[in-house]
Amino acid sequence: MSRWEPDAAGRLTKAATALFAEQGYDETTVAQIAEAAGLTKRTFFRYFADKREVLFDGSHEFRGRWLRGIDAAPASAAPMEAVAGAFDEVARLFEDRHSFARVRAQIISGHPELQERELIKLQLLSADVAAALAARGLSPNAATLAAQTAVTVFHVAFARWVSQDDPVALRRLIDESLSELRSVTTA
Amino acid sequence: MSRWEPDAAGRLTKAATALFAEQGYDETTVAQIAEAAGLTKRTFFRYFADKREVLFDGSHEFRGRWLRGIDAAPASAAPMEAVAGAFDEVARLFEDRHSFARVRAQIISGHPELQERELIKLQLLSADVAAALAARGLSPNAATLAAQTAVTVFHVAFARWVSQDDPVALRRLIDESLSELRSVTTA
Numbered sequence: 001m002s003r004w005e006p007d008a009a010g011r012l013t014k015a016a017t018a019l020f021a022e023q024g025y026d027e028t029t030v031a032q033i034a035e036a037a038g039l040t041k042r043t044f045f046r047y048f049a050d051k052r053e054v055l056f057d058g059s060h061e062f063r064g065r066w067l068r069g070i071d072a073a074p075a076s077a078a079p080m081e082a083v084a085g086a087f088d089e090v091a092r093l094f095e096d097r098h099s100f101a102r103v104r105a106q107i108i109s110g111h112p113e114l115q116e117r118e119l120i121k122l123q124l125l126s127a128d129v130a131a132a133l134a135a136r137g138l139s140p141n142a143a144t145l146a147a148q149t150a151v152t153v154f155h156v157a158f159a160r161w162v163s164q165d166d167p168v169a170l171r172r173l174i175d176e177s178l179s180e181l182r183s184v185t186t187a
Numbered sequence: 188m189s190r191w192e193p194d195a196a197g198r199l200t201k202a203a204t205a206l207f208a209e210q211g212y213d214e215t216t217v218a219q220i221a222e223a224a225g226l227t228k229r230t231f232f233r234y235f236a237d238k239r240e241v242l243f244d245g246s247h248e249f250r251g252r253w254l255r256g257i258d259a260a261p262a263s264a265a266p267m268e269a270v271a272g273a274f275d276e277v278a279r280l281f282e283d284r285h286s287f288a289r290v291r292a293q294i295i296s297g298h299p300e301l302q303e304r305e306l307i308k309l310q311l312l313s314a315d316v317a318a319a320l321a322a323r324g325l326s327p328n329a330a331t332l333a334a335q336t337a338v339t340v341f342h343v344a345f346a347r348w349v350s351q352d353d354p355v356a357l358r359r360l361i362d363e364s365l366s367e368l369r370s371v372t373t374a
Contacts, residue, residue, distance in 0.1 A: 078374040119310055120303055138371075144343050145364060146371040152335040156328055177332060182372055184325075184333040185365075187265040 009047045009057070011037040016054045017100050025051075025107040055104050055114065058097075059121055063128060065089040070132045079133055079146040080178075086129070087154065091171035094158075098167035105162040126151040153177045196234045196244070198224040203241040204287050212238075212294040242291050242301065245284075246308055250315060252276040257319045266320055266333040267365075273316070277341065278358035285354035292349040313338040340364040 005011070015036035019028040030051055034044045048054055069086030077085075094101060108114045130147035134140055157173040192198070202223035206215040217238055221231045235241055256273030264272075281288060295301045317334035321327055344360040351360075 079371045080374065116303065116307055119306060123306055141343055141347065141364065142367050142371050145339065145368040148339040148343075149336065149368060149372055152332065152339065156331050156335075160328065177328065178372075180329050181332040181336060184266045184329050185336055185369055185372065187267060 005039055005043060008037070008039055008043055012039065012044055012047060013054055013057065013100070016051070017103050020107055021103045025111070052114070052117075055107065056117065056121070058093075061093065062090065063125055065093050066125060066129055067132055070129065070136075073136075075136065077136075079136075079138055079142070080150070082133065082136060083129075083146065083150040086150070087171065087174045090154065091174065094161075094170055095168055098161075101158075102162045105159070122151055122155060149181065153181055192226055192230060195224070195226055195230055199226065199231055199234060200241055200244065200287070203238070204290050207294055208290045212298070239301070239304075242294065243304065243308070245280075248280065249277065250312055252280050253312060253316055254319055257316065257323075260323075262323065264323075266323075266325055266329070267337075269320065269323060270316075270333065270337040273337070274341065274358065274361045278361065281345075281348075281357055282355055285348075288345075289349045292346070309338055309342060336368065340368055 012033060016028065016033045019032055019036060028051065030044050031041055033051070033054070034041045037044075048057065066086045066089070069089035070082045073082035073085045108118055126144075126147045129150060130140075130143040133143040133146055138146065154174060154177075157170060157177040160173050160177075161170045199220060203215065203220045206219055206223060215238065217231050218228055220238070220241070221228045224231075235244065253273045253276070256276035257269045260269035260272045295305055313331075313334045316337060317327075317330040320333055321330040325333065341361060341364075344357060344364040347360050347364075348357045
């Protein structure tokens with residue numbers, strides 16, 4: 001019954017991003033996204049529950065990168081060394097998604113309900129990162145503090161990255177945020 | 188038309204806390220809260236929009252304490268010294284609210300929609316704290332990092348405090364969280 005479409009999800013995301021940037025998120029319909037991608041609405045709904053899901057579809061991969069990065073660190077690594085492995089993985093993920101990330105950030109900043117959803121996703125990520133650090137032997141408090149700090153450092157760096165023109169700067173901006181955090185907390 | 192009731196809000200909060208603890212949050216009605224406080228439902232609704240508001244009524248005072256604590260610090264204070272002033276203020280606020288805080292924390296942990304609301308309140312607080320630190324001359328990035336860290340440190344300490352029996356331990360637990368954060372981020 002269903003016809004396989006090569007990289008339908010990627011094509012839909014690309015078409016949606018272009019339309020969101022051109023005419024605005026609120027003004028864009030699923031029908032327009034599907035048409036621009038050369039696909040049907042029905043195909044759209046096989047990949048995304050709704051228009052909003054296009055913006056949050058990468059969450060699973062994002063979370064996976066964090067956790068794989070931490071798990072790959074040697075058992076002897078200090079918490080922030082393990083987290084640095086996650087930063088490497090996540091920064092690589094975003095290298096070729098700068099345009100999408102910029103459009104997405106702008107849409108989210110204009111929609112409080114999307115901001116809330118983003119925030120909750122980050123909080124759930126933080127809980128997962130804390131569990132991964134606790135599994136390495138860190139106390140629950142230390143794991144929560146390290147995880148929250150890591151997510152905050154990433155979040156601040158990410159906001160700078162989407163406001164700049166350099167797609168590969170994310171990893172460096174994360175390190176800058178981390179040094180800045182160390183200097184404000186120890187001063 | 189309306190009769191003044193001495194400390195009606197306080198009586199309603201106390202009655203609500205007792206009922207939530209005894210019979211559960213979901214099982215408690217506004218009518219029961221009003222009755223237990225010796226007041227009418229109508230009086231309840233002059234102070235709280237709904238039952239949920241009893242749990243979040245302190246947000247304004249909580250936020251005020253943070254901001255007053257920071258503003259009271261001398262202009263020469265380092266960011267975390269200014270934040271320490273906020274920690275003092277906030278810990279004092281909670282000293283005589285330990286029972287309420289414990290019941291409240293338990294209710295919130297069992298209701299995802301209340302957890303989300305709590306999270307959003309903390310995020311808004313963090314933005315306000317960042318603005319207060321930026322007004323003291325900190326860069327926007329450093330202010331955001333310091334504010335998020337402060338709120339995280341508080342949040343972790345608060346979770347320990349509500350799981351313990353010592354009402355006056357909060358300020359000490361905050362300091363312990365801060366040292367722990369410094370040690371995980373610098374190791």
